[in-house]
Amino acid sequence: MKASHRIFGIIIAIAVTAGLIAFTFAYDWFGPLIAEESGNIDNVYRWLLVASIPFFVIIVGIIAFCILEFRADGDDDDRDGEPFHGSTRIEIVWTVIPTIIVVALGIYAWIVLDQVEAKQPNELTINVVGQQFAWNYEYPQLGVKTSGDLVVPKNRPLYFEMTSVDVIHSFYIPNARLKRDTADGFTTRLRFTPDTTGTFPIVCAELCGIGHTTMRGTLRVVEPSEFTKWVASRKGPNAPKPTGANTISPLSPTGETGK
Amino acid sequence: MAASLRSPGWYRAALWTAIGFVFAFALVVGIRAAADFGVVVQWDSIITVALVTMPIFFLYGIGCFDTWLYWISGRPTKPDDHSDHGAHSWKDYFKVNTDHKVIGIQYIVTTFFFFMIGGLFAMIFRAELLQPGMQFIDAQTFNGLFSAHAALMIFVFMVPVFAGIANYVLPLMLGAPDMAFPRLNALSFWFLPCAGIMFLASFLAPGGAFATGWTAYAPLSDQAPLGQTFFSMGVQFAGASSIATAINFLVTIITMRAPGMTFWRMPLLGWANFATSLLVVLATPFIAGSQFMILFDRALGMNFFDAAQGGDTVMYQHVFWFYSHPAVYIMVLPGFGIISEIISANARKPVFGYRMMAFSLLAIVVLGFAVWAHHMFVAPMQNWIRIPMMFTTMLIAVPTGVKIFSWLGTMWRGVIHLRTPMIWALGFMTMFVLGGISGVMLAVVPFDIAVSDTYFVVAHFHYVLFGGSLFTIFAGIYHWFPKMTGRMYNETLGKWHFWTTFIAFNATFAPQHLVGLEGMPRRVADYAEQFAAWNMFISISSFVLGASMLIFIYNMVYSWRSGPIAPANPWNAHTLEWQVSSPPPIFNFDDVPTVVGHPYEYGVPGARHGIFKEPEPVVAAVAGDSSTTSTDEGEPAPA
Amino acid sequence: MEAASAAHAEHHGHMPVANASAKINREYFGMVLFIVSEIMLFASFFTAYFFIRVVQGEPWMPEGQELPVYVAMANSAILFSSSATMHWALEGLKHNNRKAFKTGLVLTLILGSTFLGVQISEYVHLGFLPKDSAQASVFFSLTGIHGAHVAVGLIVLATVTRRAFKGHYGPEKDKHWGVEIPGLYWHFVDVMWVFVFTSLYLL
Numbered sequence A: 001m002k003a004s005h006r007i008f009g010i011i012i013a014i015a016v017t018a019g020l021i022a023f024t025f026a027y028d029w030f031g032p033l034i035a036e037e038s039g040n041i042d043n044v045y046r047w048l049l050v051a052s053i054p055f056f057v058i059i060v061g062i063i064a065f066c067i068l069e070f071r072a073d074g075d076d077d078d079r080d081g082e083p084f085h086g087s088t089r090i091e092i093v094w095t096v097i098p099t100i101i102v103v104a105l106g107i108y109a110w111i112v113l114d115q116v117e118a119k120q121p122n123e124l125t126i127n128v129v130g131q132q133f134a135w136n137y138e139y140p141q142l143g144v145k146t147s148g149d150l151v152v153p154k155n156r157p158l159y160f161e162m163t164s165v166d167v168i169h170s171f172y173i174p175n176a177r178l179k180r181d182t183a184d185g186f187t188t189r190l191r192f193t194p195d196t197t198g199t200f201p202i203v204c205a206e207l208c209g210i211g212h213t214t215m216r217g218t219l220r221v222v223e224p225s226e227f228t229k230w231v232a233s234r235k236g237p238n239a240p241k242p243t244g245a246n247t248i249s250p251l252s253p254t255g256e257t258g259k
Numbered sequence B: 001m002a003a004s005l006r007s008p009g010w011y012r013a014a015l016w017t018a019i020g021f022v023f024a025f026a027l028v029v030g031i032r033a034a035a036d037f038g039v040v041v042q043w044d045s046i047i048t049v050a051l052v053t054m055p056i057f058f059l060y061g062i063g064c065f066d067t068w069l070y071w072i073s074g075r076p077t078k079p080d081d082h083s084d085h086g087a088h089s090w091k092d093y094f095k096v097n098t099d100h101k102v103i104g105i106q107y108i109v110t111t112f113f114f115f116m117i118g119g120l121f122a123m124i125f126r127a128e129l130l131q132p133g134m135q136f137i138d139a140q141t142f143n144g145l146f147s148a149h150a151a152l153m154i155f156v157f158m159v160p161v162f163a164g165i166a167n168y169v170l171p172l173m174l175g176a177p178d179m180a181f182p183r184l185n186a187l188s189f190w191f192l193p194c195a196g197i198m199f200l201a202s203f204l205a206p207g208g209a210f211a212t213g214w215t216a217y218a219p220l221s222d223q224a225p226l227g228q229t230f231f232s233m234g235v236q237f238a239g240a241s242s243i244a245t246a247i248n249f250l251v252t253i254i255t256m257r258a259p260g261m262t263f264w265r266m267p268l269l270g271w272a273n274f275a276t277s278l279l280v281v282l283a284t285p286f287i288a289g290s291q292f293m294i295l296f297d298r299a300l301g302m303n304f305f306d307a308a309q310g311g312d313t314v315m316y317q318h319v320f321w322f323y324s325h326p327a328v329y330i331m332v333l334p335g336f337g338i339i340s341e342i343i344s345a346n347a348r349k350p351v352f353g354y355r356m357m358a359f360s361l362l363a364i365v366v367l368g369f370a371v372w373a374h375h376m377f378v379a380p381m382q383n384w385i386r387i388p389m390m391f392t393t394m395l396i397a398v399p400t401g402v403k404i405f406s407w408l409g410t411m412w413r414g415v416i417h418l419r420t421p422m423i424w425a426l427g428f429m430t431m432f433v434l435g436g437i438s439g440v441m442l443a444v445v446p447f448d449i450a451v452s453d454t455y456f457v458v459a460h461f462h463y464v465l466f467g468g469s470l471f472t473i474f475a476g477i478y479h480w481f482p483k484m485t486g487r488m489y490n491e492t493l494g495k496w497h498f499w500t501t502f503i504a505f506n507a508t509f510a511p512q513h514l515v516g517l518e519g520m521p522r523r524v525a526d527y528a529e530q531f532a533a534w535n536m537f538i539s540i541s542s543f544v545l546g547a548s549m550l551i552f553i554y555n556m557v558y559s560w561r562s563g564p565i566a567p568a569n570p571w572n573a574h575t576l577e578w579q580v581s582s583p584p585p586i587f588n589f590d591d592v593p594t595v596v597g598h599p600y601e602y603g604v605p606g607a608r609h610g611i612f613k614e615p616e617p618v619v620a621a622v623a624g625d626s627s628t629t630s631t632d633e634g635e636p637a638p639a
Numbered sequence C: 001m002e003a004a005s006a007a008h009a010e011h012h013g014h015m016p017v018a019n020a021s022a023k024i025n026r027e028y029f030g031m032v033l034f035i036v037s038e039i040m041l042f043a044s045f046f047t048a049y050f051f052i053r054v055v056q057g058e059p060w061m062p063e064g065q066e067l068p069v070y071v072a073m074a075n076s077a078i079l080f081s082s083s084a085t086m087h088w089a090l091e092g093l094k095h096n097n098r099k100a101f102k103t104g105l106v107l108t109l110i111l112g113s114t115f116l117g118v119q120i121s122e123y124v125h126l127g128f129l130p131k132d133s134a135q136a137s138v139f140f141s142l143t144g145i146h147g148a149h150v151a152v153g154l155i156v157l158a159t160v161t162r163r164a165f166k167g168h169y170g171p172e173k174d175k176h177w178g179v180e181i182p183g184l185y186w187h188f189v190d191v192m193w194v195f196v197f198t199s200l201y202l203l
Ligand SMILES: [Cu+2]
Pocket: A169, A170, A204, A205, A206, A207, A208, A209, A211, A212, A213, A215
């Protein structure tokens, strides 16, 4: 084995690692983000990738290097390799380093989790009830009920209290990077602050039966003034009644930001 | 005809399966009539009972219980002339046979049959997903297909195929004449077709096949039509099969190793199956429990999961995942063992850090029981549980990483033969690393909240189970094919098989990470327009992936019939199974082997693993010391 | 099953005898492992019990679904004494006291059947059904699965008893496994009842 081969290999590995890490930060993995706190979730993902890429490159690189460097000369090559059985020092290294890395990542993720789930002042409470196959919403502070189309004001912290009347569903807003199951007999909670106006999908992420695919709704984030108008329109004597079914075409696209 | 109805075999099996149905019918109708239940012929109950009686009566008919029943009834059992040992023609594979080598092949062929059907189901629903909108199957069929796909792949392919490979190889490797309980071994095998056929038969049930995924979350599975009962019952049979096999492996590994084979001289496949069997014995009863609860709810009207009655749906998930997370290791640890064997034999090197390889298996077993709730980060579970589960899950990466690095260490400065099994082993390492990386990511709670139940998860577990486990299965089958059949497989076809599978596999599953990150949920028959391009690409790739399996099937069938005759030890490996003829003699070893050294002493001058004569006592006493154990020379058994 | 294969090992005349790499009897060890997996099956139902009673904090038992503690206590005494008679039978066999051996087995059968009979009559007289509450579901499943184990144990012991009366088994080391292994299973069934009884009736 020539030293030049090793050096060449290491240079390639570093270049590939750098390239992949650059790609990690350049590529738009998730689509539009509508909640600032959840941006940390995207960052967690990117840092997980950054921590993983060197491992992947090292492993694949060593495999490739071994194939090129230590290949047998045809099937008739009956030599054996060098009979070394291990090395305690290197075994300790490759036990300790990954341990440190995963524990560090875990602590970082824990901090982010606490941030994402932290209670906010002035929350707008929304009760969510999943049923086969639609979402129903109630704004207890405002005395408004609706279904299918969820309308919320921009920049006001939202606090969802969720349950289900039949099987388990999962309330999933891809653009907020958040989801939580809803189940009969349980109340689950979700918090985020939408910071972008527009229309975004709400999907059910937990298999809930034959209509699971179509159990979709829309999240409409509007300016606070428009929200006030909307609430007023839902309260008058000719306010539309919640239908208990989806009113929106089921497979609305991901995230069209308003402006 | 009358005689053939009395002796074990397919005629008697058919007769008794029918009797099983009549029995169930009479039992239910009788009880309902006696208890005045109104409707007397209640088909749901009849079929539920028939799902228990028919398989058991079938097992009697085919002959699984004959010797035991003779013994219980006090009649003289047939003097054991071993007419049921070994196979002389292909027909012998369709009979109850107690030879572990026959059972091993029965296992592998049966599980691959279900694998092909499960793969076919995947291609049907991928065809539906080729374009947005609903094309040619309805939502119920779609849900049934992906549920049956998973049930077949997990319960009657991935878990038992490893039991099949180990069934064939392990007693040979340990120097034992057979498994500890050959009849129980046969019974374990015959449970499998019962389970698999039950999964498939659910498509004939009124209301369609079980359609709640392989997870069968309550309370959805409580309310589902009759097909769900087929799933719960099939899982019981598959579970009984794996528990019985695991007990068999543990007893065999602990009590039947050849003289001189201490635990630290045991090949790593033995260690891997030891660890796996521990997991099976401890964890599988939990999925039995979870499905019993579903069955009791469905058949006896119990209320385990009805919140109004005090039930708890999240409890189902705890019980279910307490098995189903360890199940992931049940489906991959034996593969780790296979890879260790193949890499050391094809790199002509001792396994790097042999003891750490064994300890890391045990570490995975222990940690594997402390991570189940990582599947429930978005479930209505107490929030605090998520943090310890996140850390334990991430820590499993450490012993797993130790294994990967040790395999690299094994290859370093070896003499690498890139034969088909080795190529699959290397493919496994790269793909499994990717699956492991996405696994660590999913363990991270905030990220999991974003992507759980999306295609990212689908991509992750296919990288683990397809790119991981299935690649090791192919590696193992190619590696031991000469031993099992006495013929060589075709190298060129084996390499074609690898490259088509490898490329199509990545084309199918890598993009699923991307659509998952963008928010496409799993288990949906239809999707938003934005995912259309990738889904078409994924579907087309999956068809290529399916087609690549035909190369494998052709290679296996063709080579088994007319491949070149295999020598006893084509890979020049040291473990005991290669020291006997291909295929091995009926009781494996004409002379009991004696183990005098480590199994992987490639490159150590004069080192031997097993010899076929008494060792000099001094040598046998020095356990753990490898490089000096050269005795001269019992010859290996002739080919 | 294990017991049957235990007695059958001796028929493997033509198969070479495998090296015994551990001192433990194979069939006995197999039964131990089987019992371990049985314990885990019970554990899964205890998990249900734990979640419903402790995590959900449901009352145990719900109003109007009381359990007859004293009947069950007497019944427990019956089952525990059957473990003693089983032990007595095995000791009898080992000391070549055939009379104690056979009497012990018969007594075990009688006590075990009595336990099962009382359990069934308890079901009939409880006044509520498995569907009436999640607690009732847990109660009927745990006692029912335990009862099924008692029934299996009785069938195995009946076979053993029959063979005992035909003169099988002996005090030699390799001739009492056919009694010892079913006996181990029987003791397991009894010990499991301690946990079932304590958690369902007493606590
Ligand atoms: Cu759903």
